Amino acid sequence: MDKKERVIAAIHKAEVDHVPCGFSLHFPKGENTAETHIKFFRETKTDIGKIMNENLVFSEEKIVTAEGFSKIPSITRSTPFLENQIQITRKIVQESDKDLFLLGTLHGICASSVHPLEQRGMDYMEARKFVIQCLRENPAPVLAAFERITEGMCELAKAYIEEGVDGIYYAALGGERDLLTDEEFAKWFKPYDMRIMECIKESGGYCFLHICKDGLNMNRYRGYDKLADVVNWGIYEVPFSLKEGRTLFPDCAVMGGLPNRSGVMTEGTKEELEQEVKRLVQEFGRRGFILGADCTLPTEIPYERIRWIAEEVHKI
Numbered sequence: 001m002d003k004k005e006r007v008i009a010a011i012h013k014a015e016v017d018h019v020p021c022g023f024s025l026h027f028p029k030g031e032n033t034a035e036t037h038i039k040f041f042r043e044t045k046t047d048i049g050k051i052m053n054e055n056l057v058f059s060e061e062k063i064v065t066a067e068g069f070s071k072i073p074s075i076t077r078s079t080p081f082l083e084n085q086i087q088i089t090r091k092i093v094q095e096s097d098k099d100l101f102l103l104g105t106l107h108g109i110c111a112s113s114v115h116p117l118e119q120r121g122m123d124y125m126e127a128r129k130f131v132i133q134c135l136r137e138n139p140a141p142v143l144a145a146f147e148r149i150t151e152g153m154c155e156l157a158k159a160y161i162e163e164g165v166d167g168i169y170y171a172a173l174g175g176e177r178d179l180l181t182d183e184e185f186a187k188w189f190k191p192y193d194m195r196i197m198e199c200i201k202e203s204g205g206y207c208f209l210h211i212c213k214d215g216l217n218m219n220r221y222r223g224y225d226k227l228a229d230v231v232n233w234g235i236y237e238v239p240f241s242l243k244e245g246r247t248l249f250p251d252c253a254v255m256g257g258l259p260n261r262s263g264v265m266t267e268g269t270k271e272e273l274e275q276e277v278k279r280l281v282q283e284f285g286r287r288g289f290i291l292g293a294d295c296t297l298p299t300e301i302p303y304e305r306i307r308w309i310a311e312e313v314h315k316i
Contacts, residue, residue, distance in 0.1 A: 002099035003047040004166065011206055011229050011253050013288035018314045019281050021291040022048025022103075022255070023306050026299050029054075034091040041100060044306040045314075048290070050169055051092055053105040055081040057149055059116035066134035069145035072116060075152025077159055082152060086159045093164040103169045103208060104160035106200075109192035110174030112149045113142075132180050135188055143188070150192045154199040167206030169232075170197060172224070175216040185220050197227035206230065208255065212237060212295045218248060225249035232256050234294035236263075242284050253288040258309075260293035266301060273305065274312040281316050 001009065006020045023046055027036045033054075041049040058081060059071045075082055089104055096102060107115070114127035122130065134142050157168050174180075174189045200207045209228035211221055216238050225231065225248075232255040235241055245254055257280040258265045264276045280291065291313050297306070 003097075004099050004101045007047050007101040007166075007290065008206075010288060010290050013253060016286060018316060019286055019289055019291055020047035020101075021310050021313050022046050022050060022101075023293055023297055023309075024050040024052060024105075025297040025301065026052060026054070028299060033088050034095065037092050038095055040303065041096060043303045045310040046306065047101055047310075048103060048292075049092075049096055049100045050103045051089055051105060051165065053085055053107060055085040055088075056107070056115040056119065057081070057112045057152070058119060062120045063116060066138035067141050069134065069141045072145040072148060074148050075155065077155055079152065082156055082159075085156065086163065089160060089163045089165065101167070102165040103167050104156075104163075104165040105169045106153055106156055106160070106171070106196070108153070108170055108172040108174075108196065109146055109149060110189055111171055112153060113146060128174075128176070128179055132184070135184070139188070146188075146192055150195055153196050157196065157200045157205070158203045161200075161203040161205045165205065167208055167229070168200045169208045169210055170200060170228075171210045171212070172197075172221065173211070173213055175211060175218065175220045176213055177215055177217040182217065182220060185217075190220070193224070194227060197224070201227055208232060209252070210295070214238075216240070218244075222248060225251040228252050230255050230290060232292055232294075234260075237294050246288075253290060254284075255290040255292045256294060257284065257289075257291055258293045260295045260297050265293060265305075266298060270308050273308050277309055277312045278316065281313065 001017045006016050009016045010020050061071045063069060113131055117127035160168055172193045197207050206229045208230040209224055211233040214237055218240050230253045231249045235256055236259045242254055264272050
């Protein structure tokens with residue numbers, strides 16, 4: 001099997017010659033984005049190449065009230081941040097090894113709605129609380145912005161697939177149990193997540209659902225597996241084990257197994273990493289499993305550490 005065949009077999013829970021793997025990180029700012037991606041893919045030898053999305057939803061003006069969300073404009077393929085991401089994707093697809101399974105990263109409605117706030121100085125948690133406060137006090141302008149963002153993310157999903165990626169890595173944040181109720185999540189976030197995921201499927205791409213952040217109620221994502229092919233979440237962050245995830249998302253393959261910013265992934269020796277890879281494959285099995293991490297790895301992690309994992313899992 002080549003890399004793409006191996007990943008597709010794992011998605012369909014078919015037999016594989018080796019368990020596939022995939023890891024990602026945020027690259028240093030200012031570097032040549034396409035070349036940096038390709039260098040990472042080739043030096044780490046993973047089966048999946050994840051194209052990062054650092055071109056984020058923006059607002060022309062600072063948002064300080066619920067009404068301020070009206071400043072988030074409609075998003076089309078000619079919107080500069082979307083156009084930039086499509087151009088980067090085109091170049092990476094053209095220059096990457098042809099057997100590599102490529103994913104385009106797409107930030108869901110929760111993450112995309114806080115990006116304009118983060119770009120104006122708020123941290124993630126402050127921005128999340130502000131969005132929820134606005135939804136509770138005056139939901140209409142916020143939900144109108146959600147509609148525009150959803151339409152834009154659907155355009156990005158379609159463009160990714162048209163440019164030649166194999167699937168979309170969809171980051172569906174928003175499940176923190178201490179920030180909002182289950183009913184609020186189901187009313188304000190889930191419908192938009194589902195629309196974007198449905199668009200990914202209708203566009204012909206595989207949908208990799210990513211869930212992260214601390215203190216999640218994973219049951220809020222029950223039913224998402226009907227539109228996802230693979231699910232990846234923070235098993236150490238939530239915590240919520242691989243086996244629990246397989247029960248919650250029975251229709252999907254599972255991706256993960258390793259912590260992303262602590263423990264053996266960042267501190268272990270080569271031998272300890274190899275032993276952990278063997279343990280994970282032995283305990284979780286070879287079908288419907290893609291070895292990965294909870295979320296993005298530290299930017300400064302040596303590429304050889306990821307290559308050690310890829311080389312080991314390809315021996316098993």
